[in-house]
Amino acid sequence: MAMLAIEQRYIDEMIAHARQEAPLECCGVLGGRDGRVLKLFRATNAERSRYRYNIDSQELFRINRECEENGWQFLGIYHSHPDSEAYPSPTDVGLAFWPESLYFIVSLRDAGNPEVRAFRIRDGEITEEEIEIVRR
Amino acid sequence: MAVTVYIPAPFRRLTNNRSYVEGHGQTVAELLDDLKARYPALGDMLQGEGGDLPSHISIYVNNQEIHSLQGEATPLKDGDEVAVIPVIAGGQDLTSEQMLRYSRQIMIPDVGVAGQRKLLDARVLVVGAGGLGSPAAVYLAAAGVGTLGIVDSDELDLSNLQRQILHHTPDVGRPKVESAQETIARYNPDVRVIPYRERLDAANALEIVGQYDVVVGAVDNFDTRYLLNDASYLAGKPYVDGGVFLFEGQVTVFIPGQGCYRCLFPAPPPAEVVPKPSQVGLLGTLPGVIGVIEAFEALKLILGLGESLAGRLLIFDALAMEFRQVRTRRDPQCPLCGDAPTIRELGEYKALSSSPLAGRDEG
Numbered sequence: 001m002a003m004l005a006i007e008q009r010y011i012d013e014m015i016a017h018a019r020q021e022a023p024l025e026c027c028g029v030l031g032g033r034d035g036r037v038l039k040l041f042r043a044t045n046a047e048r049s050r051y052r053y054n055i056d057s058q059e060l061f062r063i064n065r066e067c068e069e070n071g072w073q074f075l076g077i078y079h080s081h082p083d084s085e086a087y088p089s090p091t092d093v094g095l096a097f098w099p100e101s102l103y104f105i106v107s108l109r110d111a112g113n114p115e116v117r118a119f120r121i122r123d124g125e126i127t128e129e130e131i132e133i134v135r136r
Numbered sequence: 137m138a139v140t141v142y143i144p145a146p147f148r149r150l151t152n153n154r155s156y157v158e159g160h161g162q163t164v165a166e167l168l169d170d171l172k173a174r175y176p177a178l179g180d181m182l183q184g185e186g187g188d189l190p191s192h193i194s195i196y197v198n199n200q201e202i203h204s205l206q207g208e209a210t211p212l213k214d215g216d217e218v219a220v221i222p223v224i225a226g227g228q229d230l231t232s233e234q235m236l237r238y239s240r241q242i243m244i245p246d247v248g249v250a251g252q253r254k255l256l257d258a259r260v261l262v263v264g265a266g267g268l269g270s271p272a273a274v275y276l277a278a279a280g281v282g283t284l285g286i287v288d289s290d291e292l293d294l295s296n297l298q299r300q301i302l303h304h305t306p307d308v309g310r311p312k313v314e315s316a317q318e319t320i321a322r323y324n325p326d327v328r329v330i331p332y333r334e335r336l337d338a339a340n341a342l343e344i345v346g347q348y349d350v351v352v353g354a355v356d357n358f359d360t361r362y363l364l365n366d367a368s369y370l371a372g373k374p375y376v377d378g379g380v381f382l383f384e385g386q387v388t389v390f391i392p393g394q395g396c397y398r399c400l401f402p403a404p405p406p407a408e409v410v411p412k413p414s415q416v417g418l419l420g421t422l423p424g425v426i427g428v429i430e431a432f433e434a435l436k437l438i439l440g441l442g443e444s445l446a447g448r449l450l451i452f453d454a455l456a457m458e459f460r461q462v463r464t465r466r467d468p469q470c471p472l473c474g475d476a477p478t479i480r481e482l483g484e485y486k487a488l489s490s491s492p493l494a495g496r497d498e499g
């Protein structure tokens with residue numbers, strides 16, 4: 001599979017969202033086509049928790065519909081780890097039902113140096129993927 | 137009934153790559169059975185333990201998630217559009233540092249990691265950073281209550297240090313909420329303190345109380361106690377109340393709908409007979425005991441542990457070193473939580489102190 005191409009502004013937007021929601025976890029979706037991210041959808045964490053996220057079901061439906069209408073896929077799914085590393089937790093793996101999407105995790109463990117990493121989570125297996133930062 | 141079922145990308149490998157399949161059923165439950173029969177692999181995804189729809193699958197009928205309709209009993213009609221979409225969910229785990237810090241309470245079977253997450257997600261408002269609020273806040277923070285709101289408008293006086301263990305000698309003259317925030321940060325950096333350097337009054341109480349899960353009253357005057365009682369009831373929040381006088385302390389919990397402070401004491405004593413708290417002698421250990429019990433009750437409420445003090449007033453006699461209990465109950469005549477309430481919003485709390493004494497023990 002080709003490397004995912006993403007503009008820096010989407011990375012920045014994920015970090016900004018994580019900081020805004022901290023200490024709670026934030027979450028959202030990266031929609032796009034042909035391995036290129038075209039839109040970031042911020043979503044509401046229905047759990048309102050520092051240890052759980054769950055995209056509000058009605059919002060998930062709307063985001064999914066908009067992507068379908070544009071012929072986009074969920075290229076990425078992102079959430080934050082306010083206190084821990086940017087690596088999928090057992091909970092993340094257990095609830096990873098979108099094997100074709102890249103799971104982005106924003107860690108705020110080191111507040112001054114937020115870290116963003118991307119993983120493929122398929123059948124319980126975690127594989128870190130490189131992403132290509134592209135110009136607009 | 138024939139309906140169209142939308143299949144999202146992650147499930148299409150289970151439906152021969154089709155985005156839409158036809159389904160039949162009078163209700164969502166019947167439709168799910170129909171799908172299980174015709175697409176067994178999809179059926180496995182739609183069936184959790186015990187055969188129920190797993191919580192990680194959302195079902196939508198005509199764009200509405202079925203929990204907002206009638207669940208699996210939601211009726212279907214010809215031409216309805218149903219969607220079956222897996223949740224997007226997960227979350228970080230406790231760090232290894234947190235596992236160690238809280239290990240002694242995580243090992244309690246009824247607490248565990250899930251209970252610790254509840255504590256870290258909890259928001260408790262401690263009103264008063266004095267003799268009662270200090271021990272309460274210290275223990276709540278040490279236990280890892282993730283967000284502590286602390287309300288106090290005062291500056292620290294040297295005479296406070298005999299009992300107010302949130303503050304230290306170099307803090308004399310500083311706002312108590314500031315030194316409280318520093319002390320708590322040193323006890324436990326997991327805790328976020330939201331300081332309110334203001335007096336709680338009818339204008340701000342509901343807005344502040346509304347942002348918390350549990351209210352801990354740690355105040356030394358009747359005005360604020362009635363205000364907190366009313367605000368907690370109106371906001372639907374459990375209120376842990378504590379008070380001390382000379383060698384006696386009292387503590388109880390009010391759960392909205394199960395009685396309130398006004399059921400117990402319809403009106404405060406007249407202001408003339410209430411001595412100023414600063415003129416009454418006190419050993420710091422008394423508010424220490426009562427404040428710690430208040431913290432304990434708040435932790436139990438968050439964790440859903442044991443029996444709360446709701447319906448009981450616990451009275452502590454420090455000289456005899458005895459605890460007594462008095463049963464309390466909701467008063468149908470209560471102006472706040474009774475059958476025909478007259479208090480529907482926060483009013484003026486200064487006037488209360490001059491109303492006649494009408495305290496009542498429902499022994």
Ligand SMILES: [Zn+2]
Nearest residue numbers: 396399470473
């Ligand atoms: Zn009442």
